[in-house]
Amino acid sequence: DTGVSQDPRHKITKRGQNVTFRCDPISEHNRLYWYRQTLGQGPEFLTYFQNEAQLEKSRLLSDRFSAERPKGSFSTLEIQRTEQGDSAMYLCASNFLLAGGPQETQYFGPGTRLLVL
Amino acid sequence: QKEVEQDPGPLSVPEGAIVSLNCTYSNSAFQYFMWYRQYSRKGPELLMYTYSSGNKEDGRFTAQVDKSSKYISLFIRDSQPSDSATYLCAIKNYGQNFVFGPGTRLSVLP
Numbered sequence: 001d002t003g004v005s006q007d008p009r010h011k012i013t014k015r016g017q018n019v020t021f022r023c024d025p026i027s028e029h030n031r032l033y034w035y036r037q038t039l040g041q042g043p044e045f046l047t048y049f050q051n052e053a054q055l056e057k058s059r060l061l062s063d064r065f066s067a068e069r070p071k072g073s074f075s076t077l078e079i080q081r082t083e084q085g086d087s088a089m090y091l092c093a094s095n096f097l098l099a100g101g102p103q104e105t106q107y108f109g110p111g112t113r114l115l116v117l
Numbered sequence: 118q119k120e121v122e123q124d125p126g127p128l129s130v131p132e133g134a135i136v137s138l139n140c141t142y143s144n145s146a147f148q149y150f151m152w153y154r155q156y157s158r159k160g161p162e163l164l165m166y167t168y169s170s171g172n173k174e175d176g177r178f179t180a181q182v183d184k185s186s187k188y189i190s191l192f193i194r195d196s197q198p199s200d201s202a203t204y205l206c207a208i209k210n211y212g213q214n215f216v217f218g219p220g221t222r223l224s225v226l227p
Binding site for chain 1: 121125149151153158159160161162163166205207214215216217218219220
């Protein structure tokens with residue numbers, strides 16, 4: 001499978017616990033994005049990486065959220081001290097951006113569905 | 118006013134009908150326009166990508182962009198039950214991030 005993959009697909013946790021999600025982008029893609037999607041809403045941007053550099057974080061991303069992409073390949077999103085309001089689908093997307101080139105669209109993974117009890 | 122708006126539906130049509138899905142946006146600087154299809158409990162899947170005003174056709178799908186009205190549309194011809202999904206529009210400007218509409222839920226009835 002050469003698409004974007006995410007693990008786990010589902011996660012149930014108790015309030016206050018930490019959770020970590022992993023995203024493996026399409027191999028030649030240098031940009032990786034994290035989104036959060038709640039029921040009846042479109043994906044909301046959280047953060048993105050170009051290679052290993054985290055270039056932008058949304059104000060939605062509280063200090064309980066941290067993301068890494070240590071070698072410019074896979075990425076992890078960690079949520080510390082989870083709250084019930086963190087329950088959502090967490091989506092990863094990737095694309096390849098050439099310096100000075102046109103913006104291209106992005107390709108999504110299947111998502112990780114988080115339920116905080 | 119939200120940056121991107123869509124009628125959430127649900128929209129129910131009989132099989133074979135022509136479906137029209139629409140988004141309006143507020144920022145005239147947006148240049149790139151995309152439509153995604155999302156099946157229940159799955160990630161969004163890219164359907165169409167257009168740049169600037171005009172029409173783009175791909176099989177049964179036609180994307181239309183009217184930048185003067187800040188209005189984009191997706192038309193589905195000969196709709197099939199397998200087209201039943203949520204359709205998301207996504208819009209961006211160069212150097213900025215994607216902004217998604219809330220999605221329109223479509224049901225195509227056999």
